[in-house]
Amino acid sequence: MGRLMEFWGFRRHMGRLWTILYLSPEPLTTAELSETLRLSSSAVSLSLGELVRWGAVRKTWRPGERRDFYQAESNVWKLLRRVYERRELNLVREASDAFRDAQRFLDEARDQLTGPDRKRVDYMRKRVARLSALTRTGERLIGLLIAGRPFNPADLSSTEEEQ
Amino acid sequence: MGRLMEFWGFRRHMGRLWTILYLSPEPLTTAELSETLRLSSSAVSLSLGELVRWGAVRKTWRPGERRDFYQAESNVWKLLRRVYERRELNLVREASDAFRDAQRFLDEARDQLTGPDRKRVDYMRKRVARLSALTRTGERLIGLLIAGRPFNPADLSSTEEEQ
DNA sequence: ACGACTGTTCAGGAAAATTTGAACAAATCG
DNA sequence: CGATTTGTTCAAATTTTCCTGAACAGTCGT
Secondary structure, eight states, X not given: OHHHHHHTTSOHHHHHHHHHHHTOSSOBOHHHHHHHHTOOHHHHXXXXXXXXXXTSEEEEOOTTOOSOEEEEOOOHHHXXXXXXXXXXXXXXXXXXXXXXXXXXXXXXXXXHXXXXXXXXXXXXXXXXXXXHHHHHHHHHHHHHHHHTOOBOTHHHHHHHHOO | OHHHHHHTTSOHXXXXXXXXXXXXXXXXXXXXXXXXXXXXXXXXXXXXXXXXXXXXXXEEXXXXXXXXXXXXXXXXXXXXXXXXXXXXXXXXXXXXXXXXXXXXXXXXXXXXXXXXXXXXXHHHHHHHHHHHHHHHHHHHHHHHHHHTOOBOTHHHHHHHHOO
């Protein structure tokens, strides 16, 4: 899980911590976690905090006990969805916006130019438009993914073919 | 594109280089690339080489010209697919294998144990089995994605619900 | 075969990310 | 209320990653 998480752009320890909690029938304390993974308490606090922010781990407590206990959110699909919703979708949206800006910029530049320069800008504009269309299709597909609805990757390739 | 690529686990410069080439009507030389992006020739060589290995950029040449020219593979969908095929799929496969090994390990351990320890192992085994089932469903879904066939994210959630 | 020009590899150094220990803050109990 | 336990924050240090310049290798023309 550490590997998977790291590959997915999170800290490796987040995956490891989550896994320990996921495999434990009862909630654990930070002390147990830092001991199991040989991590300093600050490292545990940091990664655990981030897991909590992502909803991957919940803080619980026991009556009479003073320290905090943690347990894993065990619905993996829910977690996946949340990450796509909060992170991947934003990323693609930002890309879309950037491409839109670039298009506007090129349009303005085009008016100032003539001859081969204008031709060149026209070419770039077409290409940027294509990237823009792709990311917008991407947005839509991620939306479907988040909604748990079936989705067709072929939409991406067809977006591309029609120029 | 640099941002997107970086987020996706590649070097940022790979995205930038690809974009320059993608926006250029004619193939470019490494000199032009390093000048445009203010990069040393070695950095260009490195990132460009990786792009070529991923099939994102093609090396071409002009008659009479001695140096190499590069042009972008402009079918983005094709590129995406290739990365999923070569990289993501492998990653998930490795995870599946690891979970399978873990299951075997737990099965062996179980036989040596009794009482609460055995219960504990039983719990872990169930959880690992669930992760294993999830990654196997993931493999299947990525396979569909690569094939460009429609795919249903709900399969992931149902994999999870049936224990 | 030599010299000029391109491209690649590699060791060293710069930059970025991670980890840690210590200081701080918060909560609980005597 | 102070002492103790627990958790968080921060700067320093370590590790890792990335970039550069120099040396090396290959190619072409003379």
